[in-house]
Amino acid sequence: MSDVRLQDTLSGETRPLVPLDGRTVRIYSCGPTVYGPAHIGNFRSFLFADLLVRYLRWRGLEVRWVMNVTDVDDKIIKGAAAAGETIGELSDRYLARFLADADTLRMTRPDVLPRATDHIEEIVTLIQTLLEGEHAYRTDDGSIFFRIASWPSYGRLARLDPDQLRIGERVEADEYAKDDVRDFALWKAPKPDEPSWTTRIGEGRPGWHIECSAMSMAHLGQSFDIHTGGVDLIFPHHEDEIAQSEAATGQPFVRTWLHCAHLRSSGSKMAKSTGNIARVGDLLEAGVSPRALRYALLAVHYRAGLDYSDESLAAAGAALTRLDTLVLALEAYREDRPDDPELQAALEGGRQAFGAALDDDLNISAALGAVFDLVRDLNRRIEARSMSTDDAARALDALRDLDRVLGVLPEGTADGLDDEVQQLLDERAAARTARDWAASDRLRDTLADRGVAVEDTRDGQRWRRIPQVTRG
């Protein structure tokens, strides 16, 4: 039992999270289709799942997180043909790129990252069950479709009017004959020059929707706790996942569906100046701080639309600067005095407010509000020199504890400092000890050129990264 409450898209209800097996929260996230570099809209959805996983673990819950990798589909086949590669080569390349971007953005690695092409056997078994249950049928060319007419509750997740069911984009693109225009492909008959597998259900390749049902159930069981994805996946992808999974197993598929709203890009200025801003790799190459990008993508509630712009990135940078400045001040803080009797309550209060906010369907805005209330409080205590040296260490521990969820603080004092910058800082400290103010000022300018601001405090020299949206 936990105090965490989440809003389920299917029922519309906000309910306490209770792991189905009483122990482990099992989470499946629709992952990347690895045919090109990931988009920040994709990463908003992945980082939302990361926040969820980090938060549940911070709350002391055991979590098993699975994120699939789609490594066979029309776009991958097309891309590989254009590049003169196999689909394996193309998807390996873009999977590596995705993981590098994910690491840079400090996304927790899912416990399992299953690939569709490694699960053909599970997919075939599932389709076979659907054929036997007459929820699926074969067309003349050997393709296999799910029969939507066999599943009366189809459309419940997307709240579709059964008479007005549209067919999804990916289904529309299929060129296979089917009984009902709404039916979707589970298995696609082989075409010349396309990869295919020879299996018990014939030769071909899996459709997109079936892979998520097969992989989630293979790694999490027939029923599991949470399924995440972007709102654009509600229909038809998740609708199809529910229909084919429950038709095959007779069990409820997912307890709680969580969908992340769209990322909007209102920053026309940035688009003009940098061209295609949407890719993570391009933004990082242009000098955007990965921590600021992470913060900007996380800082808005997952069910609210997020406007991504230069301004939102700058606001994220400013928020991080306040956090960094406090961390550095606490690290440098030395005061030989008794412990501050009120500090413990302040830290505990901050932690409780943070947790209460996130318990409420991951209300990140309120959680960040609690963090910055604590920041203000600690800044006051530093200013008043009311804490002991040990207090400062306790405050720092408390901040780092909250950051297990947020993942935005600099990692240790030497975060991102190359040897050259470290040497300049050492030289400047030596110059100040020698009272060589001219050298000290010169070194301060040199450091500023390298994006590091230095400040002299009664605790000695302190540095911080100068927040930059773009560099160079």
Ligand SMILES: [Zn+2]
């Ligand atoms: Zn999926």
